[in-house]
Amino acid sequence: MKLEQLKVMQALIKTGSVKSASELLHKTQPAISQALKALEFESGAKLFDRSGYRLELTSIGRRFYQQSLRVLEEADDLSQLLLHFNKKNEEKICIALDANTDLNALAPMLKLLQNEYPETQIKLKTEVLSGTIQMIKDGNADIGIAPIMPFLLEEEGFDYLPLYQSQLRNVATPALVEQMKSAKKVSDLRRFQQVIMNDSGKAEGVFNRNFGVQMGQRRWLVSDLATKKQLLVTGLGWGRLPAHLVDDEINKGLLSEIKLEDTHLALDINFFAFRRNSPAINGPVASTIWEVLKN
Structure with a gap:
């Protein structure tokens, strides 16, 4: 049996008559009838009941028709896949995201x-600190999104675009913040456990240090923000998290922002999208992502 015969059967069931099916498929009525007879002959089963005014599916025909819809759907998927690659569209795209990225800001592009x-x-691919820039340098990601200083991106020779501004807030449970009430500077927090993210990159050059971490600071080391946040909410330490991840907990009283008399702890950060400066390696999909982020 042929796909064209299955399409004729689908058109007949959809429209309800040979005439309407012929109009839908731009075929003559005899051609429609012939295709249905050929389908029935090649299947070796009685698919249609011709005793009434219109063709009706038999019980076997109904089962056959339901299965044929899956075949047609998969054939259509295959055609779309071939069309996709004939347009030179990439098979896959990797976007390296800093762990602090707010996906809500990227929703239009992802949709x-x-x-x-x-x-x-x-x-x-979620990365921490130098991990995002390392993914782009090594060619393991097509586009990176992270809060990185523009001069670093320029030093690497990357194309880059400004995206949005966010804020990192140092937080802890209200009970722990109460214990910190005598602290005036960040150095006064050394005896309290700080929850710190491990760098997922090679931490070369300017990244070869722990940002916002003092010498002698007691610490927890974690590899993801979910674990970091859970430790903070549990009261096992203090640390810095992006506003979009802690605003709800602050409003509910689960976390409080740490504010010191002589030190401003909250940090404003600017997110950028960046890529290698080589248009030849950017296919249609990667180029579309870039244009959407630009606007």
Whole structure:
């Protein structure tokens, strides 16, 4: 049996008559009838009941039709896949995201990819500190998104775009903040356990240090923000988290922002998108992502 015969069967069931099916498929009525007879002959089963005014599916025909819809759907998926790659669209795209990235800020871009390039596999790889820039340098990601100083991106020779501004807030449970009430400077917090993220990159050059971490600071080392946040909410330490991850907990009284008399702890950060400065390696999908982020 042929896909065209299954399409004729689908058109007949959808429209309800040979005439309407012929109009839908732009075929003559005899051609529609012939295709249905050929399908029935090649299947070796009686698919249609011709005793009434209109063709009706038999019980076997109904089972056959339901299965044929899956075949047609998969054939359509295959056609779309071939069309996708014939347009030179990438098979997969990797976007390296700093762990502090707010995905809500990227929602329009992600929705466009889902709608316009469903055949391209999108991998979102979460990195910490130098990890995002390392992914781009090593060619393991197409686009990076992170709060990195523009001069660092320029030193690497990357193209970059400003995206949005956020804020990192130092927080702890209200009970722990109460214990810190005599502290005036960050140095006064050394005896309290600080929850710190491990760098997922090679930590070379300017990254070869612990940002916001003092010498002799008691610490917990974690590899993801979910674990960091859980330790903070549990009261096992203090640490810095992006506003979009802690605002709700602050409003509920689960966490409080640490404010010191002589030190401003909250940190404003600017997120950038960046990529290697080589248009030849950026295919249609990666280029579309870049244009959407630009606007």
